[in-house]
Amino acid sequence: MNRMYQPEIETASREEMKALQTERLINTVKRVYENVPHYRKKMEEKGVTPEDIKTVDDLYKLPFNYKQDLRDTYPYGMFAVPMKDVVRLHASSGTTGKQIVVGYTEKDMDIWADCCARALTAAGCTDEDMVHVSYGYGLFTGGLGADGGALKLGATAIPVSSGNTQRQVTILKDFGSTILCCTPSYALHIAETMQSLGVTKDDIKLKAGVFGAEPWTNEMRHQIEDMLGIKAFDIYGLTEIIGPGVGFECEEQTGMHINEDHFIVEVIDPDTGEVLPEGTQGELVFSCITKEAFPILRYRTRDIGVITREKCSCGRTLVKMTKPRGRTDDMLIIRGVNVFPSQIETVLIEKGYTANYQIVVDRANNFDSIEVRVELSPENFRDTVKGLDKMAKELSEGLKVILGINAKVVLMEPNSIPRSEGKAVRVIDKRKLLD
Amino acid sequence: MVRQLSVFIQNKSGKIASVTRTLYQNGIDIRALSVADTADFGILRMLVSDVEKARTALANENCIVSVNEVDVVAVPDRPGGTAEVLQILADANIDIEYMYSLIDRGTSDAYMVFRLSDEANTNNVLEELGLKTVPGKMLGLN
Numbered sequence: 001m002n003r004m005y006q007p008e009i010e011t012a013s014r015e016e017m018k019a020l021q022t023e024r025l026i027n028t029v030k031r032v033y034e035n036v037p038h039y040r041k042k043m044e045e046k047g048v049t050p051e052d053i054k055t056v057d058d059l060y061k062l063p064f065n066y067k068q069d070l071r072d073t074y075p076y077g078m079f080a081v082p083m084k085d086v087v088r089l090h091a092s093s094g095t096t097g098k099q100i101v102v103g104y105t106e107k108d109m110d111i112w113a114d115c116c117a118r119a120l121t122a123a124g125c126t127d128e129d130m131v132h133v134s135y136g137y138g139l140f141t142g143g144l145g146a147d148g149g150a151l152k153l154g155a156t157a158i159p160v161s162s163g164n165t166q167r168q169v170t171i172l173k174d175f176g177s178t179i180l181c182c183t184p185s186y187a188l189h190i191a192e193t194m195q196s197l198g199v200t201k202d203d204i205k206l207k208a209g210v211f212g213a214e215p216w217t218n219e220m221r222h223q224i225e226d227m228l229g230i231k232a233f234d235i236y237g238l239t240e241i242i243g244p245g246v247g248f249e250c251e252e253q254t255g256m257h258i259n260e261d262h263f264i265v266e267v268i269d270p271d272t273g274e275v276l277p278e279g280t281q282g283e284l285v286f287s288c289i290t291k292e293a294f295p296i297l298r299y300r301t302r303d304i305g306v307i308t309r310e311k312c313s314c315g316r317t318l319v320k321m322t323k324p325r326g327r328t329d330d331m332l333i334i335r336g337v338n339v340f341p342s343q344i345e346t347v348l349i350e351k352g353y354t355a356n357y358q359i360v361v362d363r364a365n366n367f368d369s370i371e372v373r374v375e376l377s378p379e380n381f382r383d384t385v386k387g388l389d390k391m392a393k394e395l396s397e398g399l400k401v402i403l404g405i406n407a408k409v410v411l412m413e414p415n416s417i418p419r420s421e422g423k424a425v426r427v428i429d430k431r432k433l434l435d
Numbered sequence: 436m437v438r439q440l441s442v443f444i445q446n447k448s449g450k451i452a453s454v455t456r457t458l459y460q461n462g463i464d465i466r467a468l469s470v471a472d473t474a475d476f477g478i479l480r481m482l483v484s485d486v487e488k489a490r491t492a493l494a495n496e497n498c499i500v501s502v503n504e505v506d507v508v509a510v511p512d513r514p515g516g517t518a519e520v521l522q523i524l525a526d527a528n529i530d531i532e533y534m535y536s537l538i539d540r541g542t543s544d545a546y547m548v549f550r551l552s553d554e555a556n557t558n559n560v561l562e563e564l565g566l567k568t569v570p571g572k573m574l575g576l577n
Contacts, residue, residue: 381499383441413445
């Protein structure tokens with residue numbers, strides 16, 4: 001049982017897991033029905049009572065919860081314990097609308113730390129490691145979430161937070177950080193900054209990175225691994241569920257294990273709300289079955305993925321989900337075609353570009369246009385107009401194959417696309433400004 | 436052949452000024468310059484007094500730079516001088532990727548900088564046609 005923090009849970013049999021989930025779900029449903037008017041009202045509207053939930057298989061009977069429910073009950077309308085029991089608040093950034101706020105009891109904090117400790121352990125972290133956390137510390141769950149996991153493991157947490165990238169490099173080098181936690185786009189930015197400062201991967205001790213909070217591709221993973229000389233692991237989470245640690249990758253990297261003793265996952269048809277069979281792609285829906293303060297049930301994540309319960313070669317039996325291709329919120333609809341930024345990223349990296357890109361969508365005369373701005377590197381610079389036009393054209397053709405629509409490619413100078421210290425801003429949708 | 440410096444120029448105001456300022460701050464003389472422009476980007480091509488120093492200085496400023504080999508041909512400085520040279524290339528079916536001119540004070544020749552098509556861009560093609568190529572040293576290029 002190497003690389004497992006709680007092997008008895010992580011390798012539990014399907015029957016054991018179902019029994020555990022059933023017991024926990026029944027308790028949670030009862031609790032929210034009794035204590036939170038929001039859940040009681042929703043359940044009454046759907047004609048469901050806590051007695052209808054006899055096993056985990058009855059989960060589908062419960063009503064969904066959406067981000068809008070969190071907004072409607074803002075700030076504390078979905079909390080299931082008195083505020084005096086809440087020891088921590090976190091909030092989402094509010095980039096896609098009004099911010100939302102979630103709370104944790106002392107026990108919730110402990111569960112969260114366990115979940116992150118499992119993720120770190122799977123990435124090879126032990127109590128001897130130095131965990132460099134470059135997620136923002138604050139209301140955002142990334143920084144303090146990863147920090148809690150590192151503390152729980154007994155590793156050394158280095159709470160660098162995000163920003164001041166040159167200092168990040170100095171700390172990596174001087175403090176001997178061995179595990180890096182941040183968004184994948186920030187990891188890439190740190191790697192670039194290292195290069196520009198003349199610091200090589202041999203000058204640092206990093207061995208692994210645990211990256212999340214935004215969708216990223218395997219191509220970007222390889223780029224980061226290459227530049228930093230590490231193995232890069234994905235971690236999945238949402239503020240609404242708990243933050244980072246809802247799911248994590250093991251060394252097999254064939255999907256993310258979900259900490260399903262705490263969070264039950266379902267895949268549904270986003271249009272009909274029907275639960276889809278294992279192996280079918282759909283929207284991921286999570287239910288918290290152990291959390292006390294904010295036990296959201298059947299939360300519609302808008303993340304698209306597939307789940308499998310096949311036992312993983314790592315030994316874990318925890319259900320696995322595919323790396324989400326992106327949230328439906330991130331999906332662009334261009335001339336009626338669904339486009340995910342991650343699809344564009346895949347093509348760019350395949351064609352030898354960096355993951356520094358920006359997508360600009362606009363609309364003129366009722367016709368959507370998409371422009372992909374990507375930075376040139378000295379290696380792929382051609383000194384003739386013909387050569388550069390050919391590069392742009394090849395890229396545009398590559399995008400057409402994947403996306404099915406024509407995208408204009410604009411080659412940019414290095415560092416001309418703004419770097420992010422947290423979640424990267426990939427899309428500028430000018431159409432929204434016109435509404 | 437002569438080593439030429441090419442710089443990728445994104446379409447934004449002040450970019451060429453910033454490149455030339457960097458060269459100036461590093462004490463580099465520009466002997467010839469041309470700009471290829473398209474709707475989306477440009478390529479600034481230059482013959483400079485110290486190509487390696489220029490390359491390093493610009494790369495440090497995050498410019499995309501490459502060094503390429505071009506031919507400099509002496510052209511009689513009189514009406515018809517350029518036409519004669521180009522006719523020779525046309526007769527030999529040699530394609531030109533791009534070209535620009537260079538003036539050197541105190542000689543009776545003008546100079547044309549040629550980047551020939553990839554197939555023709557070798558050391559002695561022009562010499563074999565009887566054209567007079569000029570080494571970088573003669574033009575004060577390093």
